[in-house]
Amino acid sequence: MAEKTNKTNKVSLSQVAKAAGVSKMTASRVLRAEGGYSDKTRDLVMQKVDQLGYLPNRLATVFAGDQTSTFVGVSIPDLGNEVFAQVLEGIDRKLGSFGHQTVLGLTQHTQKEEEDWIRTVLSWQPAGLILTGRFHSARATEMLRNAGIPIVEIWDLNSSPLDMSVGINHFDAGFDMGRYLVGCGYRQIGYVGTSHDTANAATTRLAGFCKAVEGGGGGVTKQLCLHDTAAYYPGFYGTEQLLAAHPDVDCIFYQNDAMAFGGLQFAATKGLKVPSDIGVAGWGDLPIAAVMPQRLTSMHVPHLKLGQAAAEMMIGRLSGEPVPTCRDIGFKLIPGSTVRHPDLR
Amino acid sequence: MAEKTNKTNKVSLSQVAKAAGVSKMTASRVLRAEGGYSDKTRDLVMQKVDQLGYLPNRLATVFAGDQTSTFVGVSIPDLGNEVFAQVLEGIDRKLGSFGHQTVLGLTQHTQKEEEDWIRTVLSWQPAGLILTGRFHSARATEMLRNAGIPIVEIWDLNSSPLDMSVGINHFDAGFDMGRYLVGCGYRQIGYVGTSHDTANAATTRLAGFCKAVEGGGGGVTKQLCLHDTAAYYPGFYGTEQLLAAHPDVDCIFYQNDAMAFGGLQFAATKGLKVPSDIGVAGWGDLPIAAVMPQRLTSMHVPHLKLGQAAAEMMIGRLSGEPVPTCRDIGFKLIPGSTVRHPDLR
DNA sequence: TTGAAAGCGATACCAA
DNA sequence: TTGGTATCGCTTTCAA
Numbered sequence: 001m002a003e004k005t006n007k008t009n010k011v012s013l014s015q016v017a018k019a020a021g022v023s024k025m026t027a028s029r030v031l032r033a034e035g036g037y038s039d040k041t042r043d044l045v046m047q048k049v050d051q052l053g054y055l056p057n058r059l060a061t062v063f064a065g066d067q068t069s070t071f072v073g074v075s076i077p078d079l080g081n082e083v084f085a086q087v088l089e090g091i092d093r094k095l096g097s098f099g100h101q102t103v104l105g106l107t108q109h110t111q112k113e114e115e116d117w118i119r120t121v122l123s124w125q126p127a128g129l130i131l132t133g134r135f136h137s138a139r140a141t142e143m144l145r146n147a148g149i150p151i152v153e154i155w156d157l158n159s160s161p162l163d164m165s166v167g168i169n170h171f172d173a174g175f176d177m178g179r180y181l182v183g184c185g186y187r188q189i190g191y192v193g194t195s196h197d198t199a200n201a202a203t204t205r206l207a208g209f210c211k212a213v214e215g216g217g218g219g220v221t222k223q224l225c226l227h228d229t230a231a232y233y234p235g236f237y238g239t240e241q242l243l244a245a246h247p248d249v250d251c252i253f254y255q256n257d258a259m260a261f262g263g264l265q266f267a268a269t270k271g272l273k274v275p276s277d278i279g280v281a282g283w284g285d286l287p288i289a290a291v292m293p294q295r296l297t298s299m300h301v302p303h304l305k306l307g308q309a310a311a312e313m314m315i316g317r318l319s320g321e322p323v324p325t326c327r328d329i330g331f332k333l334i335p336g337s338t339v340r341h342p343d344l345r
Numbered sequence: 346m347a348e349k350t351n352k353t354n355k356v357s358l359s360q361v362a363k364a365a366g367v368s369k370m371t372a373s374r375v376l377r378a379e380g381g382y383s384d385k386t387r388d389l390v391m392q393k394v395d396q397l398g399y400l401p402n403r404l405a406t407v408f409a410g411d412q413t414s415t416f417v418g419v420s421i422p423d424l425g426n427e428v429f430a431q432v433l434e435g436i437d438r439k440l441g442s443f444g445h446q447t448v449l450g451l452t453q454h455t456q457k458e459e460e461d462w463i464r465t466v467l468s469w470q471p472a473g474l475i476l477t478g479r480f481h482s483a484r485a486t487e488m489l490r491n492a493g494i495p496i497v498e499i500w501d502l503n504s505s506p507l508d509m510s511v512g513i514n515h516f517d518a519g520f521d522m523g524r525y526l527v528g529c530g531y532r533q534i535g536y537v538g539t540s541h542d543t544a545n546a547a548t549t550r551l552a553g554f555c556k557a558v559e560g561g562g563g564g565v566t567k568q569l570c571l572h573d574t575a576a577y578y579p580g581f582y583g584t585e586q587l588l589a590a591h592p593d594v595d596c597i598f599y600q601n602d603a604m605a606f607g608g609l610q611f612a613a614t615k616g617l618k619v620p621s622d623i624g625v626a627g628w629g630d631l632p633i634a635a636v637m638p639q640r641l642t643s644m645h646v647p648h649l650k651l652g653q654a655a656a657e658m659m660i661g662r663l664s665g666e667p668v669p670t671c672r673d674i675g676f677k678l679i680p681g682s683t684v685r686h687p688d689l690r
Numbered sequence: 691t692t693g694a695a696a697g698c699g700a701t702a703c704c705a706a
Numbered sequence: 707t708t709g710g711t712a713t714c715g716c717t718t719t720c721a722a
Binding site: 061 | 714715716717718
């Protein structure tokens, strides 16, 4: 036991200080570039830092300063959905450029998972939290209120958020799509999506959609909610199921573009012409839509921008700037060519 | 100044202890379910925990025990690429089920970004690191070696890893694809991909591919590396560029499926028949391939499984189990119908 | 320009 | 079954 060292074999600040022949405090000041030391001292300390390969322990820093960390917890339902992957990318890129780190939470669309993750991530003293959706369990809501840190709810715009919110109004977006399809002359409109234990943005969207369809004189929407992921293949077989149950359906609105593509391919397999035999509308405007021969009717939401906006609100709040409570990021209907054009009906 | 409290207004263990009329240590034992206290004491403490809404500060826990945290740093090049999103999902799900949290790093395919992220994430005393790729900067390599924590390099199998590695041999995978295409009778084979500052798995794959093509009697591969993302639209216009420069190309291998779909659509736009006029092969076997009318020739890699395997190796090592250094996750060529079948040529 | 001491919130260790 | 005390690595505060 030649050298006395701490339990881990990491180099600590006091070791650097000792090597440089100064006090911990002086070394600490140099490392934070706080000023209040001579050039000579600074050079000496920095030399030892390099030499010993010192890496600060930020756990101790946060702990000592009783500050929050530079972590930001980010919860996302799942990454199989390209849309959320894009949102996450927007968030992490922006956060990273401001020196923050993302602690990821995949909630798999359940409030229970979200609640557990919130409890855990809060125990790490994060600087803030970015959560997908506006529906949280009661315990989660309580923890969030007591956390005393900035919180951004994204995706589903919350007009009375816990703290801040950015996204779009899914009810309105669903309503617009419904009105558009009715305006195109469709009357037997179906819906294919997935179902989860709890309400979410898709539920809200569907509600708006149904209201527009029914109010616009369309028949009652034929709905099919699968217990599956909102992906390509479920869109394919979901379409098969819906058409088997309701052969008169003349147009289908899908929970997202991936499902719509699945439906499009099912139609192709069965020799159904789109949009003359059946109309197809998706949601999200995935990148793949741009290269497909037939432009998918969809709803464009600026996903990357949404993520960036969420990160910007977080950073703004953390740096004490005034930040608006709600931000509507907007959506845009892409007419496409997979539904009949209203002027041509 | 009625109550004396800490700088933040969070409830601490000692406040719980005081409220329950016991010492910090007793409260600590109860919270960790360590045993060595009466039922009455336990109930009393837990009641106060609920009442005060106490959340432990894990920073202090890690710090006190001089342990590592439950964080695992995970670096991924980007999330625009579905493949990496799937890998990340596999990792985070598995890690989460063992009580670990993912600290995300998006390196954007650059060693500099990776290095900066490594430095930062190490300062949070992570339990381990999972890194995509096997090429790291010299400083990064040094930090990783000194970190003294488990490290898993994924994606590109590293036969002499820093610590552990899981993935596939991209050279072999590229070679197999090249041999297959040559075996199908193609001789003027092109490649469309993207280029980055540093070598990566795609580079390795291309090298293997070229070797097979050239060794198999194919012409020198016509390569086009775009300075763009490896996505649908670059696949579309990259194909246009490649065919303009080399009109004799009879088959194109793409960096990934997204680019291949872009190429497929370009061919459709130009009235080129696939595979009779031109063969198309992708890489990754994206989910969308399963619903497309024409099965894309591709290479299947079990992405989700890869992520899970990486997380399992990490967890195994953390719990002291013996873990193999290298794990080949395997790949499988999907013949598809976008290249001529070898038996039919 | 520098340093000594106290303390952040928990746990380890030893004593009662 | 309990509790006191030292301690982790760093920063804050106060003094020199």
